[in-house]
Amino acid sequence: MNLESKLYEFFSLSSFRPGQKEAITALLEHKHTLAMLPTGTGKSLVYQLPGKLLKGTVIIISPLLSLMQDQVEQMKMNGEKSVVAINSFLTWQERNEVFKQIRQYKFVFISPEMISSEFILNILKKLEIGLFVIDEAHCISQWGYDFRPEYQNLGNVRNQLGNPLTLALTATATPSIRDDIKASLSLVDVKEVIYSVDRPNIALKVEMLAGGVEKKKRLEELTVDLQGPGIIYFSSKKLAEQMAAELKRKSGKRINAYHGGMSQEDRILIQQQFLNGQLDIVCATSAFGMGINKDNIRFVIHYHFPTQVESFLQEIGRAGRDRKESISILLYVPGDEMLAYQLIETELPNELQLKQLKRSLLQYSTYEEWSKKERTLMLGQFSETQWRILAANVQLEGKLVKEIVDKLEDFAQYCVSRLAIKKQSIQHMLSWVHLNSCRRAFLTGYFEEAEIRMNPVCCDNCGFSIASFYSKEKTNNERNNEVDSWKKQLAFILNMKSGPAYE
Template sequence: MKLEDKLKEYFQLTQFRGGQKETIASVLNHRDTLAMLPTGTGKSLCYQFAGMLLEGTVIIISPLLSLMQDQVEQMKMKGEKRVVALNSFLTPGEKQRVLKRINQYKYIFISPEMISMTHILEIFQRMKICLFVIDEAHCISQWGYDFRPDYQKLGKIRQKLNNPLTLALTATATEEIRKDIKRSLNLENVEEIIYSVDRPNIAINIEELAHTQEKMEKLLANIQALDGQGIVYFSSKKLAEQTVAFLKERASKRIMAYHGGMSQEDRILVQQQFQAGQLDVICATSAFGMGINKEDIRFIIHFHMPTQLESYLQEIGRAGRDGNQSVSMVLYTPGDEWIAYQLIESELPDELQINKWKALLRKYRTFDDWMKNESYQLQMLFSEIQWRVLESYIEPKNKSMEELWHSLELYCKFREERVKVKKQKIQELIAWLHSETCRRKYIMEYFGEKYKSKRKEKCCDRCGLELSDFFQSKNNRQDMPQVDWKEQLAFILNIKK
């Protein structure tokens, strides 16, 4: 069987992208496979293709609702009707109907949280699973940039499903994290398909600016000049919203915000408008992007620096999926790293929060007793994400206070080590921002690759990149409305006159 013939038959494509054919061939040879393929190279085709040639159901573990919905909708548009996403988008009635006819589906997308539910797992145990796919597999590693505690349970779930043929997919994982993925999933004789993290069609530009006001002025100039659609990443929901208001007044572009504080309906609407080309620029937090499979995004701008090189690569990987030239920009001002440090410190409950909780727990015999009487305290002590991580780590249900105390001690040690590692990641990214060497060479060596290319054109700012190559021609630009934008900027940045 020639895989290229099947590729044309199933997907109307004439050739595979880098790593796709090797990954598919490994799975069809019934080898557990870990594939690290660059963002934008079509990892989803690997399990869709293999599923068509394997007998049984393909289960795909996915971390985000938006990512699942996007994949399901795209597969349906291409003619695959035997696909469904089991998630909170379904009403109770819809969920029951899906579960009743679960064997009719070839591809089932599901979150790690939902597959952990006893009744769901029991249904899957009765099914013939031909392929168990873990998308964004770096979420398994507690040292990864996007650790999800529920991902760490997938090894045990895989065992309960009788260790089906497994495909773990990621775009950014160091050798250490790849080892963590294999260990957590209990993959022993695993085939590794490791491709370069380099995206040669994405130019890299870092610009250091004196202060935030200058950074905002530079963002405005770039937004107005750059050709095509793009994403601007922020660490702050509030600043993303305020910047949208500022840019709408000044730039002749269609701009909207996207972040986790918006309603689910509003997020879906913005995503669909961007996909359809009805918006030019999205000012977003990192919540935006993983559900986007848009080929012609031309630029990514980081208004706030990411917390590590892995997340930077993941986010710029939204651009240039059509293979055409795109650009990534980081606007850096000295002190930006403190925002990243604050994000890391607030990500997990700290010792002060834990001690406050302990004080409330003391008068009860078990965690369950406390929950019956004072569960309302949780939302005052921890954010939703903080509690989800903490609960997953300590597993408090049915524990005595003595057992819970021991679990909390272990958690505090885990948090201390994780914060230490993540601070080191920030320092590594700062070193990259200040390095004099080629940006691309630095990244590739960070991931253990040898940099062989000697090209200079459209590589990075250290190699003579001309940003004007990515600007619209003056003839195509629209005149900007005349407003007192400096006054507005001062208001946004709380600058007193």
């Protein structure tokens, strides 16, 4: 089979990106495949093309509702009509219609939580599944940076579906995480297609600043100077909105904010405006970027300190998908990492919260008894994320309180271990920020890759000119300033007056 001709037939593309053809070939040879391909290399094509060529339904597990919706919309815009996402955006009636017509869909996107439902599993068991895809597969490993407890049941789900041909996709996973993914899914005889995390066309730069005022001023300068389009990442939804409004006013550029607290309609609108070139810059939280298929993003700035190397690489990887030179800039003020530490400490329940829960539970015999009287009040003591992780780990439903309390002891130990890993991740990121040697070599070394080749657009420690990333207007102004400066120096040397009359 000539895969290039099929690529052109279905997607009007003339060539594959790195790793795509190898992974697709393995799947067409019915080999389970683990593909680690850098952000921006078109991972979705790796299941879409074989999905069109293999018999049966393609099930795609996706971790985020927004990502799922984006991928479905993109496929529909590209002419694929037999695609659906089974998620909470569907009404009960719409979901029932999808279940009735499930055999008509070639591509079915679903969350790990929903596919674990016995009702939905029984529906899917009736299908001929040609390909079982786990997107963002690093979420499976409890030692990974973005572990989702709901992902750990996917090995069991896969088994119940008859162990279909499986594709695990990720952009960032160390060798030990990849081993964990294979073990969790019970995959044997796996074809691994592993490409470097390095994106050689993205220059890496860290700017050390004295304080918050200087940092804000520098961001304003970069917003004006840099060639767009671009993304600026923040850890705070509120600050993303405030800075978007302020930068828009001061720069005159088309800038808007994007974060998970916005309505679905507003998020889709901003995504479409950015994709269509109606926005120059998006000030965003980490919720923005997944599924954003925009080739010409020229810069990514991190205003706040990233909590781990892996997510940092995913975010900067949204730049330069057209393989043209782009730049990543991290703005750092000493002590910025403290916010990162605060963020990770609120992701998991702390010792006090777990003690309060245990004390509340011990007044009852079963979870159901406790739930009727105390659950609503107790939920107010936990964030949505904290409770979701606790519920997935402890599995409260239908248990005696004694069983739950025993499990809470284990969960408390898990929280301690997990927090230690996250703190270590921040330390890795901090080491990268303070590095005096090649930043790119550090990142590839983190993923245990062979040493990289020398790169003309590498990092600030290897030397490159940030001016090459400035807009043409900035470059012309600098050139004019340099000419003016040269004329003034010459006039001074010749003891002449400088001015228009002498030009």
